[in-house]
Amino acid sequence: MASLFRFATGIATVLIGAAITSVTAQLTNITCPINYNWMTNSRLQNPCLVAAYLQSVCDSDPATSDIQLLPPDHHYILRKTAASNCTCNTVFYCVMSACTACQARDSLPWSGWSENCTYTFVSQYPKPIPEGTAIPAWAYYNITPLDRLNLTIAENIAHENLTDSTAIPVPSSTSFPSLPSTSPFEDRTNDTKTKNLGAIISGVIGGITLIAIISVTTVIWRRLRRLTVSKQCNMTTQVGTELSTESDIHDTLKDSEVKLYNPEDPSTFPRPDQIASSHIYQPNRYNGLAEL
Numbered sequence: 001m002a003s004l005f006r007f008a009t010g011i012a013t014v015l016i017g018a019a020i021t022s023v024t025a026q027l028t029n030i031t032c033p034i035n036y037n038w039m040t041n042s043r044l045q046n047p048c049l050v051a052a053y054l055q056s057v058c059d060s061d062p063a064t065s066d067i068q069l070l071p072p073d074h075h076y077i078l079r080k081t082a083a084s085n086c087t088c089n090t091v092f093y094c095v096m097s098a099c100t101a102c103q104a105r106d107s108l109p110w111s112g113w114s115e116n117c118t119y120t121f122v123s124q125y126p127k128p129i130p131e132g133t134a135i136p137a138w139a140y141y142n143i144t145p146l147d148r149l150n151l152t153i154a155e156n157i158a159h160e161n162l163t164d165s166t167a168i169p170v171p172s173s174t175s176f177p178s179l180p181s182t183s184p185f186e187d188r189t190n191d192t193k194t195k196n197l198g199a200i201i202s203g204v205i206g207g208i209t210l211i212a213i214i215s216v217t218t219v220i221w222r223r224l225r226r227l228t229v230s231k232q233c234n235m236t237t238q239v240g241t242e243l244s245t246e247s248d249i250h251d252t253l254k255d256s257e258v259k260l261y262n263p264e265d266p267s268t269f270p271r272p273d274q275i276a277s278s279h280i281y282q283p284n285r286y287n288g289l290a291e292l
Contacts, residue, residue: 026052026132027066032102038158039098041134047098053133054095054125058086070105077108080116088117091125094139097149109147129167137162 030048032039039047048067056065070076076096078087086092093113100107107113114120123140138157143149262268 036102041136042164047095051095053130057127058084083116085126089121091139094149131167134164134166
């Protein structure tokens with residue numbers, strides 16, 4: 001069986017082939033000590049075997065997908081010709097780092113591992129998870145701030161008993177392309193984003209509704225106020241007109257009032273024309289003189 005690892009001048013180089021659609025064999029000759037049992041997945045596979053499964057997705061010959069034991073003073077590196085989506089992600093880097101740690105070897109930092117990658121993926125495995133394995137939740141945590149796998153953080157996550165990520169089952173009667181499984185951390189993040197988005201949308205709708213209510217109320221209030229002021233002005237004009245008319249009538253009546261004769265009031269004396277008209281002679285009528 002051909003090996004995916006080759007040792008030279010103290011370096012073990014990962015050799016990755018082209019992408020494949022099926023997996024037939026994944027091997028490793030590494031056994032992790034019991035104190036690293038927290039690294040095993042729900043299928044009781046150590047991280048070295050999990051790494052063999054994950055790299056096999058991009059291997060033209062799955063039978064060659066095995067992770068070999070590191071000799072002393074050796075570590076795994078990723079050559080440019082071996083870089084692919086299967087290996088240029090933090091999930092694969094984490095399981096390889098765990099595999100290195102359980103052999104009491106030192107691993108490269110993430111920046112050193114990914115220096116030959118054209119694209120990198122953080123906290124996700126971009127390929128379909130192969131059947132027959134499961135990715136532990138601790139492999140998905142974001143290692144980029146520290147630039148390497150922190151075993152204490154990973155072990156704490158392992159003790160939370162989170163669900164491993166596995167291949168998505170596809171019904172045999174229908175052919176669908178396989179999709180990469182999401183990590184528990186991505187699920188939590190997506191849930192949080194969904195809740196936050198819902199709260200934001202509700203807040204925006206509520207704010208728009210409140211502004212609309214205030215605007216409509218203001219318009220109605222202004223219109224009612226204008227109608228009230230207009231009615232008050234009309235009533236004032238009518239009252240003024242009525243008062244003016246009553247005053248004119250009063251003055252007219254006052255002027256036309258007949259005063260009784262008062263010897264002490266010259267204004268009551270008869271005018272000359274009234275006296276003359278009262279003594280105009282009219283035949284056959286009594287003119288106020290005694291007739292003999």
